[in-house]
Amino acid sequence: MAKTIPFRLITPTAAAFEGEAELVIGVGTEGEEGILPSHAPFLTALRPGILRANAVEDGQPRRREFATSGGFMQALPDRITILVDHALTPDEVDVDAARAELQSAQERQKAHAPQTAEFALEAANIDFANARLALRTGA
Amino acid sequence: MPTVRDLRDRIRSLKNTQQITKAMKQVAAAKIRRASTAQHQAQPYATALSDMLRDLMAAVGSVDHPFLKPGTAGAPKGVILMTADKGLAGAFNSNVIRSGEQLARAQGPVVWYAVGNKARNAARRFADRETFAQSLSLGQKIDTARAVAAKVTDDFVAGTISEVVLVSSKLVSMTNQRPETRTLVPIVAPEREKATGPRAEVEFAPSPEAVLTRLLPKYLEFTIFSAMLETDAAFFAAQLLAMNNATENAGKLIDELTLQMNKARQAAITKEMLEIVGGAEAQTG
Numbered sequence: 001m002a003k004t005i006p007f008r009l010i011t012p013t014a015a016a017f018e019g020e021a022e023l024v025i026g027v028g029t030e031g032e033e034g035i036l037p038s039h040a041p042f043l044t045a046l047r048p049g050i051l052r053a054n055a056v057e058d059g060q061p062r063r064r065e066f067a068t069s070g071g072f073m074q075a076l077p078d079r080i081t082i083l084v085d086h087a088l089t090p091d092e093v094d095v096d097a098a099r100a101e102l103q104s105a106q107e108r109q110k111a112h113a114p115q116t117a118e119f120a121l122e123a124a125n126i127d128f129a130n131a132r133l134a135l136r137t138g139a
Numbered sequence: 140m141p142t143v144r145d146l147r148d149r150i151r152s153l154k155n156t157q158q159i160t161k162a163m164k165q166v167a168a169a170k171i172r173r174a175s176t177a178q179h180q181a182q183p184y185a186t187a188l189s190d191m192l193r194d195l196m197a198a199v200g201s202v203d204h205p206f207l208k209p210g211t212a213g214a215p216k217g218v219i220l221m222t223a224d225k226g227l228a229g230a231f232n233s234n235v236i237r238s239g240e241q242l243a244r245a246q247g248p249v250v251w252y253a254v255g256n257k258a259r260n261a262a263r264r265f266a267d268r269e270t271f272a273q274s275l276s277l278g279q280k281i282d283t284a285r286a287v288a289a290k291v292t293d294d295f296v297a298g299t300i301s302e303v304v305l306v307s308s309k310l311v312s313m314t315n316q317r318p319e320t321r322t323l324v325p326i327v328a329p330e331r332e333k334a335t336g337p338r339a340e341v342e343f344a345p346s347p348e349a350v351l352t353r354l355l356p357k358y359l360e361f362t363i364f365s366a367m368l369e370t371d372a373a374f375f376a377a378q379l380l381a382m383n384n385a386t387e388n389a390g391k392l393i394d395e396l397t398l399q400m401n402k403a404r405q406a407a408i409t410k411e412m413l414e415i416v417g418g419a420e421a422q423t424g
Contacts, residue, residue, distance in 0.1 A: 010184045012281055012364055013177070030344050043191060044344040045353045072354060074191055081187045083357075085281070 004056050005037035007080045009087050016087035023054040024080050026073045035075045042075040048128035050135055067131040070124055093136040102129035146400035157389035164382035167375045174372035181365055198347040206326045206355045210301035215248040217291055217300035221307035222255035223374035224275050231377035232257040238318035239306045250300050284364035307366045310373040
């Protein structure tokens, strides 16, 4: 079996995932970042998107996916820590709420000029809503 | 001398009060558990966040972020006053409010931001007008924390306030809560550790400055959020203590009044017997 590394996915209200993983792929601001065990110390900001991890639970490999809002990923040789505001498993995604949010964020974004903070904020909301929908529909 | 009936009425009403305080005590005890669980669950995030912040601060030379620079000179301070929404917890809320008031008196003009209904009422009184206010327990705390953080950030960046100070309750122990005053912005870097071992060469993407710029607002948000959780837990701890004392005091008073009532009843019986005996003697005499 491949080497594993302790991986924690933490939100302000709970630990969404805590366990061992062979590989963790986060959507960094510079593109997707895959982290394997024994990675050099690394810290990046994450964009809203789908976080994938090849977890190992009870000795069995298991693929775990979460729709996450923006956050941060810290990789150390002996552990990976991800901090996000929200992390949802496919079961936790409320499709109707995500659709409604997507629509209202798109509406709100139109009112702001590109390159403004408000525009970026709504873009993040749109990305997070899209990530939730994509996770649920398995796209 | 109160009559037997007066005393009986008072005892009855005291017993009712005691029942209420006892129930509130039990509710507070149950809620403490929930509040401290929430606090406990936020702990890993707090640890990881300050860990990252420390790495970042050690890595960056100078960052052009408003949170790391002193605020506009001469502008009033922004004070986030944080209390519970409700009372009946001894001096819990008034201690925090008094701390805020003292701060304002010592530091000159301040702009108030209230979290919790009691703080809102106090801030309204201090400022003599409507102030920015949020409820502590209404809605999701994290959303409230975000709203407060966004508001103070806007004001700080706009130069309306020169710094952001938080006055909230610290849960020292279950029987001890005291107000605490902290400066949130400008952010002071956590203790720089000696850069040793693998931590010395952390790689950042895209750059430490860019990551830090994203991390600092989160840090402010989360600090407010965790202060809210602590206020919540401290409030229920204070309420538990206050309701416990109230229940005990009511018990003492009930005992005292029961004794008085028995004495009064005894005195009435004695008096009646004396009257009967006196009457009988007068007839035979």
